[in-house]
Amino acid sequence: GENVEQHPSTLSVQEGDSAVIKCTYSDSASNYFPWYKQELGKGPQLIIDIRSNVGEKKDQRIAVTLNKTAKHFSLHITETQPEDSAVYFCACKKGGYQKVTFGIGTKLQVIP
Amino acid sequence: TAGITQAPTSQILAAGRSMTLRCTQDMRHNAMYWYRQDLGLGLRLIHYSNTAGTTGKGEVPDGYSVSRANTDDFPLTLASAVPSQTSVYFCASSEGTSGRTDTQYFGPGTRLTVL
Numbered sequence: 001g002e003n004v005e006q007h008p009s010t011l012s013v014q015e016g017d018s019a020v021i022k023c024t025y026s027d028s029a030s031n032y033f034p035w036y037k038q039e040l041g042k043g044p045q046l047i048i049d050i051r052s053n054v055g056e057k058k059d060q061r062i063a064v065t066l067n068k069t070a071k072h073f074s075l076h077i078t079e080t081q082p083e084d085s086a087v088y089f090c091a092c093k094k095g096g097y098q099k100v101t102f103g104i105g106t107k108l109q110v111i112p
Numbered sequence: 113t114a115g116i117t118q119a120p121t122s123q124i125l126a127a128g129r130s131m132t133l134r135c136t137q138d139m140r141h142n143a144m145y146w147y148r149q150d151l152g153l154g155l156r157l158i159h160y161s162n163t164a165g166t167t168g169k170g171e172v173p174d175g176y177s178v179s180r181a182n183t184d185d186f187p188l189t190l191a192s193a194v195p196s197q198t199s200v201y202f203c204a205s206s207e208g209t210s211g212r213t214d215t216q217y218f219g220p221g222t223r224l225t226v227l
Contacts, residue, residue: 043218
């Protein structure tokens with residue numbers, strides 16, 4: 001089955017700096033790569049996603065890049081703010097299947 | 113719109129007892145899922161349902177059962193709880209039709225402690 005590795009497990013950055021979280025996957029048939037943000041005591045929420053037919057997608061301060069050849073994708077958060085502090089999960093899924101495989105999560109702390 | 117609701121919010125359960133975690137969605141999504149979240153292990157799929165009347169096993173199905181009698185409800189049952197089932201349980205749903213609408217929406221979770 002699919003295997004997703006996520007790094008780092010924890011990340012501390014100063015407010016205003018950038019944060020980068022990286023994931024690798026094993027199944028070359030995967031074609032959908034969402035990122036979720038989970039705040040304390042809440043369920044995960046989708047923040048951005050990318051499909052295999054594009055290499056980069058941006059939404060304000062958040063961007064995701066995908067390298068299908070190398071089978072890795074990354075989340076980039078610029079101009080970090082204290083409210084960005086949360087646990088972030090990467091995930092991937094294959095076309096035609098509903099099941100999503102998640103990474104183990106990255107705890108991001110933005111220091112004011 | 114409420115989205116996905118889960119009940120109870122938290123529960124302490126004696127080992128050997130049974131319990132049903134409830135999940136209801138009002139988005140008319142076809143697919144629903146149950147995950148457990150444990151420190152250092154991320155989110156692991158327990159069971160899923162692609163549409164009402166069908167269910168499937170996920171990554172960690174042992175000790176759990178599900179049913180999908182209608183579109184909105186997807187209860188998760190622990191027949192005889194064990195301490196290793198202590199976890200936070202999340203229900204999720206997605207449109208699950210053509211595969212193009214893949215976003216999963218999560219409920220707020222149920223924190224279960226088995227003693």
